[in-house]
Amino acid sequence: MVKKSLALLLVLALVLGTLAGCGPKQPAAEETPAAEPMVLRYNLGDDVKTLDPQLNSVINAGIIQVNTFEGLMRLDKNDKAIPGMAEKYEISADGLTYTFHLRDAQWSDGQPVKAQDFEYAWKRGLDPNTASEYAFQLYYLKNGQKANEGELSIEEVGVKAKDDKTLEVILESPTPYFLELTAFFTLFPVRKDMVEKDPETWSMKPETFIGNGPFKMESYIMGDRIILVKNENYYDKGRVKLDKIEMLMIGEASTGLTAFESGDIDYIDDVPTQEIERLKASEPAFSVAPSLATYFYAFQTEKAAVNDPKVRKALSLAIDRKAITEKILRGGEMPAAGFVPPGLFDAEGKDFRAVGGDYGIDVNAASIDEAKALLTEAGYPDGKGFPELEVMYNTSETHKAIAEAIQEMWKKNLNINVKLANQEWAVFQQTRTEGNFVVARSSWFGDYADPMTFLDLWTSYSGKNNAKWKNAEFDKLIEGAKSTSGQERFNLLYEAEKLMMEDMILMPIYYYVDISLIKDYVKNTRKSILGYIYFDEAYIEK
Structure with a gap:
C-alpha cells in the first residue's frame, strides 16, 4: 500500500514539473547596477615640467607626487610626521643615526618596495650628474654636500640599505625636522629600473611612472590633463575612496572659474582676483x-x-x-x-x-x-x-x-x-x-x-x-x-x-x-599649509 501511493505521488510530481516547465518563463531577479566610479575633477593649472621626484621643484607637480608616491614618513593634518613606508624607526641618543624599518608594501606594478629604492633615490638626488635643484635638501645626510660638490664619492653618503627592509641614515648634525623632511618629494623612493629605461622622460609615461602611493597614473595628455586612478597595490588602499582623479590643465584662472561654475570641475585653487569680492559674498564653496x-x-x-x-x-x-x-x-x-x-x-x-x-x-x-x-x-x-x-x-x-x-x-x-x-x-x-x-x-x-x-x-x-x-x-x-x-x-x-x-x-x-573653491559634495580633501593637496581620504558624496 505504501509503495503504490509513493509511486503515484512521484508520477504526479513529474507531470506537474513538466507542465510548469512548459509555461511562460519567469522573469529573472533584477541585477544590482554597478556603482558609478567615484571621480574628482581638479584644476592643476599649468602643465608640469617633470614628475621626477628628484628633479621637481614646484607645487603643482608636487601635488601629483604626494598622491602617487610615499616617503618613509607622511604628514598628518598638522603637517607632523607619521609612519609611511617605514612602520617604525629608532633614533640614536646623539640624534645622528636613524634606522627605518619598512613595512610590507608594493609599487604600483606589484614589485616590493625596498630600502634599496630609497638609497638609490637619495644618492641620485645628490649625484651632481642629476643636477637636482633640491640637492641641498639632502645635505643633512653625512657627506651629502661634499658628494654633491664632487669632493667625495656618492657611496660615502650617509644612507645605506642594510637589507631589503632596513634603511640606515646618518646625519651631519641633529636635525629636529628630519622626519618631516622624509615626507618631502625629493626624498621619495624611485625605481632604478624605471628611471634607467628612459632617464629623461620616465616620469611622464604611465608605463614607467611607477609609484608607491595611493594613486597611480593612468594617462597623461600633455597640456590637457593627467588621469590618476586608485592604486590597488597600495598597502593602505582601504583608506582610498576615489576611483579616479582628473587633473585638468587650465592655465587661465577665469577659464577655470567658468568651468567650476558650470559644473565641469569640482575643485579649483586659482581664483581670479577680480572675482574674489563676488565669490566671498555669494559662493558657499569659497574658502x-x-x-x-x-x-x-x-x-x-x-x-x-x-x-x-x-x-x-x-x-x-x-x-x-x-x-x-x-x-x-x-x-x-x-x-x-x-x-x-x-x-x-x-x-x-x-x-x-x-x-x-x-x-x-x-x-x-x-x-x-x-x-x-x-x-x-x-x-x-x-x-x-x-x-x-x-x-x-x-x-x-x-x-x-x-x-x-x-x-x-x-x-x-x-x-x-x-x-x-x-x-x-x-x-x-x-x-x-x-x-x-x-x-x-x-x-x-x-x-x-x-x-x-x-x-x-x-x-x-x-x-x-x-x-x-x-x-x-x-x-x-x-x-x-x-x-x-x-x-x-x-x-x-x-x-x-x-x-x-x-x-x-x-x-x-x-x-x-x-583660496579655494570646492563643491560641497567633495569631502575630506586636505590641503597642507605647505601647499600640497592630499586626496587619499577624499570622496564624493552625491
Whole structure:
C-alpha cells in the first residue's frame, strides 16, 4: 500500500514539473547596477615640467607626487610626521643615526618596495650628474654636500640599505625636522629600473611612472590633463575612496572659474582676483585658509641694473604693498616686510616674523622720499640715467595685474621705465633657474614648518638661489644653525635673514593665503599649509 501511493505521488510530481516547465518563463531577479566610479575633477593649472621626484621643484607637480608616491614618513593634518613606508624607526641618543624599518608594501606594478629604492633615490638626488635643484635638501645626510660638490664619492653618503627592509641614515648634525623632511618629494623612493629605461622622460609615461602611493597614473595628455586612478597595490588602499582623479590643465584662472561654475570641475585653487569680492559674498564653496608662503620679486644680483643694494632697496621701498593686497588681491593676503612668513615659532615660542621685524619696510605705504634718496645715492637722481628695467613673470592674470601695478609705482615714484615680459610656466622655470632675468616674479612655499626652509635657499650653493647672491657670512650662519639647537639656532637664523634683507636680494610683496573653491559634495580633501593637496581620504558624496 505504501509503495503504490509513493509511486503515484512521484508520477504526479513529474507531470506537474513538466507542465510548469512548459509555461511562460519567469522573469529573472533584477541585477544590482554597478556603482558609478567615484571621480574628482581638479584644476592643476599649468602643465608640469617633470614628475621626477628628484628633479621637481614646484607645487603643482608636487601635488601629483604626494598622491602617487610615499616617503618613509607622511604628514598628518598638522603637517607632523607619521609612519609611511617605514612602520617604525629608532633614533640614536646623539640624534645622528636613524634606522627605518619598512613595512610590507608594493609599487604600483606589484614589485616590493625596498630600502634599496630609497638609497638609490637619495644618492641620485645628490649625484651632481642629476643636477637636482633640491640637492641641498639632502645635505643633512653625512657627506651629502661634499658628494654633491664632487669632493667625495656618492657611496660615502650617509644612507645605506642594510637589507631589503632596513634603511640606515646618518646625519651631519641633529636635525629636529628630519622626519618631516622624509615626507618631502625629493626624498621619495624611485625605481632604478624605471628611471634607467628612459632617464629623461620616465616620469611622464604611465608605463614607467611607477609609484608607491595611493594613486597611480593612468594617462597623461600633455597640456590637457593627467588621469590618476586608485592604486590597488597600495598597502593602505582601504583608506582610498576615489576611483579616479582628473587633473585638468587650465592655465587661465577665469577659464577655470567658468568651468567650476558650470559644473565641469569640482575643485579649483586659482581664483581670479577680480572675482574674489563676488565669490566671498555669494559662493558657499569659497574658502580661505592659512598658507606658509611668500610672494616676492627676486633680483638677479649679477645684472648691472640691480647689482647695487641701494638700487634694490629703493625699488623695494617704492612700492605700496597694502594697495596690492587690498586693491588687486583682496583675498586676505598680508603685505610682507620680511621673507619668512608669520606662523613659525622659535624655541621661546615667539613668532619668527614678529621678532625678525620689518627691515625698514612700511607695509602700509610706499616710502617714496627714502626710495628717491637711495636711488640718488646710487647715481640716478630722479631716475635719470637708470636703464629700462625688465620684470619677468609667468603667464597669469594675477601676476600680470601685480606687475602692472608695480610698473606704475616705479614710474610714478622713481621715474624709471619698466618693461614687462611673460613666459609660459615651463619656460619661465628654466629662465629663472638659469638666472636669465633682471627682476623675476617668485614665490616660496615652505617644504617643512621651520624658518630654515625659507633661508637656506639663499646659500651660495643652493640650486634654488635664483638671485645668484653669494655671501660667505650668510653661508656660515646657515651652516651654524644646522649644527646647533634651541634658541641659539634661531638666533643664527635671525641673523641670516637680517643679512639677506639688508642686502635686499629680493623684494617681499605679500604672504599668501590659500583660496579655494570646492563643491560641497567633495569631502575630506586636505590641503597642507605647505601647499600640497592630499586626496587619499577624499570622496564624493552625491
